[in-house]
Amino acid sequence: MKLQRFAVPSLLAVMSLLGCKLAEKSASPAATPIQPAVQYFKVDEAHVGTIKGTIRFAGKKPVAKLIDMSEDPACVEAHKGKAYDESLVVSRDGSVANAFVYIEKGFEGKTFEAPTTPVMIDQRGCWFRPRVMGIQTGQPLQVVNSDPVTHNIHPMGTVNREWNHSQGPGDEPILRKFPKTEVMIPVKCNIHSWMHTFIGAVDNPYFAVSGDDGSFTLPKLPPGTYTLAVWQEKLGTLKQQIEVTEGHDSVASITYKGQ
Amino acid sequence: MNRLLTVLRCTVAATLLVTISGCKTAVSAKPIGPTFAIQPPLGLPPLSIPPENPPTVASIALGRALFYDVRLSNDNSISCATCHNPVLNFTDGNKVSHGFGGHVGVRNAPPIVNAAYLRLQFWDGRAASLEEQAAFPISNPVEMNQSHDISVAKLAKDPEYAALFNKTFGPGGVTLQRIENALASFERTVLSGDSAFDRYLFRGERDALTPSQIRGFRIFIDTKRGNCSTCHTVNDTYALLTDGKAHNIGVGAGDAGAFSDMGRYPQTKADADRGAFMTPSLRDVARTAPYMHDGSLKTLKDVVDFYAGGGNSNPYLDKEIRTIVLSAQDRQDLVAFLESLNGTPPANVGPPKTVR
Numbered sequence: 001m002k003l004q005r006f007a008v009p010s011l012l013a014v015m016s017l018l019g020c021k022l023a024e025k026s027a028s029p030a031a032t033p034i035q036p037a038v039q040y041f042k043v044d045e046a047h048v049g050t051i052k053g054t055i056r057f058a059g060k061k062p063v064a065k066l067i068d069m070s071e072d073p074a075c076v077e078a079h080k081g082k083a084y085d086e087s088l089v090v091s092r093d094g095s096v097a098n099a100f101v102y103i104e105k106g107f108e109g110k111t112f113e114a115p116t117t118p119v120m121i122d123q124r125g126c127w128f129r130p131r132v133m134g135i136q137t138g139q140p141l142q143v144v145n146s147d148p149v150t151h152n153i154h155p156m157g158t159v160n161r162e163w164n165h166s167q168g169p170g171d172e173p174i175l176r177k178f179p180k181t182e183v184m185i186p187v188k189c190n191i192h193s194w195m196h197t198f199i200g201a202v203d204n205p206y207f208a209v210s211g212d213d214g215s216f217t218l219p220k221l222p223p224g225t226y227t228l229a230v231w232q233e234k235l236g237t238l239k240q241q242i243e244v245t246e247g248h249d250s251v252a253s254i255t256y257k258g259q
Numbered sequence: 260m261n262r263l264l265t266v267l268r269c270t271v272a273a274t275l276l277v278t279i280s281g282c283k284t285a286v287s288a289k290p291i292g293p294t295f296a297i298q299p300p301l302g303l304p305p306l307s308i309p310p311e312n313p314p315t316v317a318s319i320a321l322g323r324a325l326f327y328d329v330r331l332s333n334d335n336s337i338s339c340a341t342c343h344n345p346v347l348n349f350t351d352g353n354k355v356s357h358g359f360g361g362h363v364g365v366r367n368a369p370p371i372v373n374a375a376y377l378r379l380q381f382w383d384g385r386a387a388s389l390e391e392q393a394a395f396p397i398s399n400p401v402e403m404n405q406s407h408d409i410s411v412a413k414l415a416k417d418p419e420y421a422a423l424f425n426k427t428f429g430p431g432g433v434t435l436q437r438i439e440n441a442l443a444s445f446e447r448t449v450l451s452g453d454s455a456f457d458r459y460l461f462r463g464e465r466d467a468l469t470p471s472q473i474r475g476f477r478i479f480i481d482t483k484r485g486n487c488s489t490c491h492t493v494n495d496t497y498a499l500l501t502d503g504k505a506h507n508i509g510v511g512a513g514d515a516g517a518f519s520d521m522g523r524y525p526q527t528k529a530d531a532d533r534g535a536f537m538t539p540s541l542r543d544v545a546r547t548a549p550y551m552h553d554g555s556l557k558t559l560k561d562v563v564d565f566y567a568g569g570g571n572s573n574p575y576l577d578k579e580i581r582t583i584v585l586s587a588q589d590r591q592d593l594v595a596f597l598e599s600l601n602g603t604p605p606a607n608v609g610p611p612k613t614v615r
Contacts, residue, residue: 152568190568
């Protein structure tokens with residue numbers, strides 16, 4: 001009898017405890033506010049213009065410095081031929097390659113959906129390829145190691161999180177994202193001191209890297225006034241206002257003054 | 260009513276007794292007869308042996324037989340030696356282990372060599388002794404996948420085994436605790452020392468190491484260079500080459516502190532143990548590729564490069580892990596030094612002549 005008297009209240013107590021938990025659980029979803037769905041800005045491609053331009057350097061053409069990879073003989077072999085410093089690549093006529101061009105201002109209040117197609121960095125011949133690249137914030141970055149040696153890629157973000165990751169020969173690609181705008185994120189290899197690349201993370205899809213002829217194109221821009229910014233590793237940043245009108249090419253000629 | 264209560268009380272007490280005796284069997288699992296003194300080879304300290312399981316010639320021999328016996332697995336296809344193969348320095352040479360029914364595990368089989376010196380067993384340190392460790396893989400569904408009751412029953416059915424257990428531990432036949440104790444005693448004899456490194460450091464044979472290996476050793480112990488011996492310890496009179504602790508070096512780290520394997524964390528719930536794994540000894544390391552808890556690094560060169568690069572960043576990375584500037588020569592020297600840790604293989608640890 002005693003046992004029964006003891007058992008009944010304790011069972012009740014257990015039930016009421018469970019009841020409390022259940023009540024809490026069912027109440028919790030209502031307590032969290034529902035996030036409003038992000039309204040992505042859609043470009044009306046029937047009414048767009050283009051920015052075309054070239055980047056030049058008026059100073060003395062730098063002499064390309066030879067890179068010494070003898071620290072790692074496997075790299076010397078993997079690189080196949082001489083490697084030259086690419087921090088400032090200027091053609092005979094003064095065209096600047098590897099300059100990063102992007103729309104810095106003009107899209108205030110607009111949110112662009114991030115592409116799902118990754119931007120690639122290949123570590124090949126103990127060299128980052130490409131030297132300069134753009135990525136949209138939230139777009140995946142895919143890092144590949146095509147070398148017979150281990151690399152340790154190290155993007156040194158200050159706005160985005162800094163990280164480094166080891167990648168041995170034949171290892172799976174590394175996938176990462178940069179959630180915030182940051183121009184530029186310097187990237188090094190922790191193992192091979194000569195390896196450098198730069199990533200420009202921008203919250204709109206209008207960015208480009210100049211080719212060997214110094215040219216770049218930013219197509220399918222909505223008409224409007226923008227701030228076009230150009231970054232070059234050695235020469236720094238230049239900005240200019242530019243007007244885009246429907247159906248036209250707006251031309252930007254950008255020249256870095258030299259000494 | 261009072262009588263009913265008494266009956267109930269008795270039943271409860273009896274049930275408790277049964278439960279307790281079920282955990283700790285009344286049958287003694289302490290080996291009988293004279294204790295066998297295991298002599299560690301050069302470079303290893305004296306063994307610490309639990310007083311309740313002193314090794315005897317019989318318990319070591321029984322443990323050896325059990326270690327190679329496939330009857331401890333569900334379909335009589337897997338023994339301890341399947342993943343801890345003496346030919347492969349008591350590893351399986353695979354990235355991660357393959358167990359019952361083709362199941363693939365998540366971790367690289369660690370060598371049992373010198374496991375006798377580890378305070379905590381397994382990559383995550385979840386067993387506190389060799390005795391405790393022995394039972395896990397037998398019942399693990401992706402390893403040997405056999406309940407302990409069935410293992411005991413299968414062995415007990417073999418009259419020779421039953422006799423061996425009685426001879427080793429006294430009357431009582433086969434029990435789980437006896438299986439664990441015998442396996443642990445056998446494993447305490449699987450010791451590797453007397454390597455070129457040991458002869459150089461502990462016997463003063465200056466030419467036991469090559470100049471490259473000596474340079475590699477200097478980098479290994481220099482906290483400003485390799486900083487290896489901070490965790491892979493070298494003492495004045497012996498070298499276990501492990502500190503017996505868990506560290507996060509970044510292996511298996513994903514984006515923003517995510518891990519493919521949380522390592523020691525589930526055991527301790529300490530943040531520092533997220534993605535942390537027990538430091539493996541480096542003895543015989545050149546014979547135990549691939550490396551790391553997930554077998555993700557194929558060669559010793561890959562391992563040296565991994566550390567040189569500062570591992571993989573994550574919020575729980577051990578503070579001792581940082582980028583190390585090492586020339587190609589330095590790296591070669593380190594690998595050469597690691598090769599000097601190959602010990603003299605222990606005797607009498609292969610499959611017994613008559614597996615019984």
